[in-house]
Structure formats: structure tokens, C-alpha cells
Amino acid sequence: MADDDTTARRPVLSSFGTLGRGWLGVLALLLVIGLGAWAYQLQHGLIETGMRNVFSWGLYIMLFVLFVGLSAGGLILSSAPKFFHSQRYEGFARLGVLVSLGCIIVAGLLILPDIGRPDRIYQFVTSPDFRSPMVWDFGIVMLYGALNVWYLWLLTRRDLAARGSRLSLWVSDSAAGRDRDRTLMFWTAVCALPAAVALHSVTGWIFATQVGRGDWFSPLVAPVFIAKALVSGLGLLLVVSILADRFTAFTADRGELTSLGKLLGIFLAFHVVYLLAAERLPHAWAHHFGFWAITSNFLIGDTVYFWLWTGLGGAVPLLLLATPSLRRRTAVIFTASVLAVFGTLFEGIRLVFTGYQRVNINAAPGIATGGEYAGLTTDAWATAGTYTPTAVEIAVTVGVISIGALIVMAGLRYLPLQRAAPDAAYATDGGDRTQ
């Protein structure tokens, strides 16, 4: 039944206000700088990036991987309960799908500056090779983006109609319509869950299928991608929810926040503790003899990225969320979620580094890096991959991310993200809301 709570049909931001306008201005400025940097890069070529022949994927792909993962949270969190006909976490569903949509658009757009000839991207459609995991990923990213748009509209269209918004696209608000939408939401959830699993697995398989790149060639990569999508996606959803709760009319249920924080802790434990151990133990066991040699080789990492991921982005938030007295505080959940997203970023950076740092045939002089020719004395060769992103790359990346932030801002301003209290028929949700 349609509820009477008309305030719920309003956007959580009734106007942008001074703070909102300032933030929009910052985002617009970042977008303009990013576009300028991209134009500069298009003109001069990818020589303006830190990538070279040995280390041929950099920040764009690292963040593509991160944002594909980030887009998981909202869609999974809003569709999983619906799949089980539960109202749990319903208050986060709309905001979650909005954040998912923003992230998958950022991920897709990050591919554009990475490729050398963006003018030829139509070849994906006109001349695809279906053996290529990148073609699978192109398809699933498109599908996932479309699914997010449909789902977000489905979740909000009756409230939009009730408000007389043109965004409802001539759908009218009626009790029968809302009932029909509930059925549609169930079936959308039925499609969304496997689509999310496919999205993260296929993105993992881009790396996991490659025999030539060290640790990439591992069957564990796809499950790890699912785990890190759960961690970072839920982390980002919590961050955005808490910020929306703080700065807009959006209210996040405290009990559910704590419950989601606990869930994030479980995801973190699965990703950073269990899967990492499962990945490393067999190799450490096979390659070393003494008990401590085995143990230290599977517990101890080698790069700073590893520690930023497992320590600052893994162990610390896990401890925060595992302590019952701490995880009840919104500030703690916020901090842990930020750290979890941060950790996942470095997990992706580490993954790309493990592929490119070592080369299989590293005899002297190595591989021509293909950088700008600067005369006879330049050392144009490398026997190992090194990479530092350039200012151009960072500016382009930040610009693309600002598009995602602008999408979320538009959603906050124009969509009814705050769901009204669930009607009586669906109120029995296991009582978890009182936790």
C-alpha cells in the first residue's frame, strides 16, 4: 500500500545550500581540470603517464578495479534482502544503488583515458573477440550499469510519481502499482545478484587468466575480487550513508548501521585474513621446510602496498569492528569503513604491481621502455617494472571520480532516497532493527 508519509517522497537535499554549492563547485572544478588533463594526454600521448613498456597498466586500471569493486556494495546490499523477501537494510537500498551507479560509471569512464586510441573503442562492438576476458568485462559492465539505472528508477518511481516528478516517466502512483513493483524488485534482485557476482569474477579473470604475469595466474583471484567488492562496496556505502545522514535529511538507522558494521567486519575477516592465508599457505608450505620459515613466509608481506592493505586497511578496521563497544559508535564505523576502502585500493595497486614488477626474462639489457628518445646516453632499458603515476594521470583520475560524486549529488538532490517506514505487511523482519 502507498504510505502517507509525504516527506519521504522528497529528495533528502531540498536545496544545495552554501556548503552544497561549494562542494559542487569543487567537483566541477576537478572535472574541468580532469578534462583538461585528458585533452593534454590525448595530444601528447600516454607518454604523459608513468606507464611504459614493462609496466603498461597503471593508475587508471588500478582504480578501474577499485571502482568496479566499490559498485558492488549498494546493489548487493539492496538486492540480497529482497531476494529473501526481507525488509532488512531497506533504508539503505536507494542510496546504495545510487552509489553503485556512480561507481560503475566511474569504472567504465576510467577505461577511456587508459586506451591509446579512444576513437576506436567502437571496435568492442564491431569486431569483438569473445575469447577475450576484456570483452566479457565490457559486456558485464554495460549490463551492470543498465541494471543499476533500472533498479534505481524502479525503487523510486512510485514516490517520484506521487511527487509529480517528471523523472517518474509517466508512471503513476497506485497501490496496485506498488505491489507490482515489489514483484519486479524481487525479479530484479534475482538478476542483480548473479550480475554482481559475474561482474567481479570477470574483472578478476582479466588478470587471473594470464600465464605471463606472476601471481595473477591464480584461480583464487576471482573469489578474492568478490570478497574485496563486498568489503569496499559495503565500506563505501557506509561512508556515504553516514555523510548523508550528517549533511542531508537522510537518516541512517543506528541499529542497522551497527549491524552493517558487523557485516563489514565479517567481510574483512574473510578477505584479509582467510582468503589471503588460503592464497599464500600452499606456496609457503611447498617452498620452505622449517615451521617458522613456512609461517613467516605466508604471514609476512613484502611491499609497502601489502602493509597498507592488510595492516592499515585490514587489521585496524577489523579490530575496530570486532569490538562491540566501539562498533556502536558511528564515528568508529565511519573510520573503519574509510580504512577498508583505503585498504582495498592498495590491494588493487599491489595486484597490478605483482604482475609488472618482475619480468619473466630479465637478462640484460632487458626491455626497451619506449619512453621519449632523449639521445644516445639515455638508459632506455629496464629489467624490472617501475611505476609512479604522473600529475596528468592523477588529475584525469580525480576528474573521472568527480563525475561519480556529481551523480551521487544529483541523486541526493532529485531522488527520494529516504524510504518511508515499511508498511505493516512487511514489518516482520526478524526484529533485527531493534538491535
Next chain:
Amino acid sequence: MTNYGLVIDQERCIGCQSCSLTCKQENNVPMGQFWNRVLTQGGDHVDTPSGDYPEGGDGGTLEMTYQPTACQHCENAPCVKVCPVNATYTRDDGIVEIDYDKCMGCRYCMAACPYNARVFNWDEPEHRPEDGTGDVAERPQGVVEKCTFCSHRVEDGLDPACVVNCPADARIFGDLDDDDSTVSKYIAEYDTHQLLDEKGTDPSTYYINGEMSPGRPWKSKKLESELDDDEAAKAARRRSGSVENGYDVTPHVPAETAGGDD
């Protein structure tokens, strides 16, 4: 079917880098890029061995091998399988080639290639002289390029430039599907291996280690001029192709298209 392959005799290779340079020149490879590299297996630098000098009466343990490395033209080529737009493909004659008009520069193939055989034009390619060299058009900025087994020469009945210009006769080109070809005979007779064969890419490039091959179509220890009539006839029969003075002058490519050397 024709299936071109290359045999490189590491016992014959003297590390002169001629193949590397002639490749660069023939294929108009931009400054700062190499399709074909001669690596030194041994010390940390080019032309340096590993081990110790013979001192105090012992023999020393110095060791050094040259490892000429370019696209291996794998039968199970990871680069071909990953290319999302079919820009990298395997030709009917086994050569792995790139359609530079299709390549969108995603560099997935560079991630896939275990040999780092591929290079990317990070900026506008530069040439010396500015108009470029050789017989191949330059590739634009933003695409990946690599060794083609000199397909433009092979189509004209010529061996790849690196093969012709190897002063040590360490490189032999031919049809792996033809049991009578020199490459097939060498692979059967000498101790050969494929680079990173554990990766399962099945390269069409084979390396000879151990016993040194004669580095030429006939396998007798004698030079061309020293062969007796029987041996000469036998060497000639190996190929049904053009026979000049009893010897096949361009024995490595199909007879119907065989022209002269360069």
C-alpha cells in the same frame, strides 16, 4: 598448411646485435623501441659473464649465453586470445600479426605476453632519418607493435631480415609443418627448447643449445663448395624450390613465391 617458425642456434650466436639492428631498420621501428633484442644470460650487464675468472690455476666458472628474444609467434598465443577487438590475430601461415588500423591501444596483449615482446607507441613515433627506414609503414601513436617475422618479406619469398643479416648463421627460418624443412630437421636433430615452455604458449621459435648446428640448409660439416654431387643433390631435393647451381638459394620459403635474396 604452412606454419612458419624460427630456429635460433644459441651456440652460434655471437651477440653482435645485427638481428636487433637490422630488424629496427627493416621494420621502421621507432627510436626508443626494439622488436628484437639480444639479451645476455650471465652477468648483470650486456656482454658480461657470470662466475669467476680463472685464477690461481683453476679453470674459472665464467659462463655467458646470448638470448635473442623477439615475438615467439606462439601457437597458443595469449596476446591473440586477450585482444578484445581481434586486432592481434594468427595468420593462416602461423605468423602472429597486428592490424594497426584496429588496435585501440588497451595494452591487454602486453600484459598477456610472457616474453615482453610487445611495445607501445607512448607518443608520436620518432625515426632517424625522420622519414623512417625500411619497407614498412610507421605505426601511429597509441597502438601496440611487434615483430611480424617480416611478413612483408616472407610474402615476397624472402627470409626475415634478422635471418638474412645474421653473420653467424644462427637464425634459420622455415615451415614447421614441412618435415623436410631445415627448421623441422634441426628441431628433430638438435637439442632445442622453446622459451618459457612451461607457460604452455607453444612458441614457433626454437632455441638450439648443446651441439652447435651448421646453421645452413645442408647439415654436412663441409662448406657449400666442398659438397660432393650426391650431397648437393640431396640438399637440393630437400626443397622442391628454385635450385641454382645445385643449391637452393632461398630454401626457407615456399617455392612458388621464392625470389632472390634481398
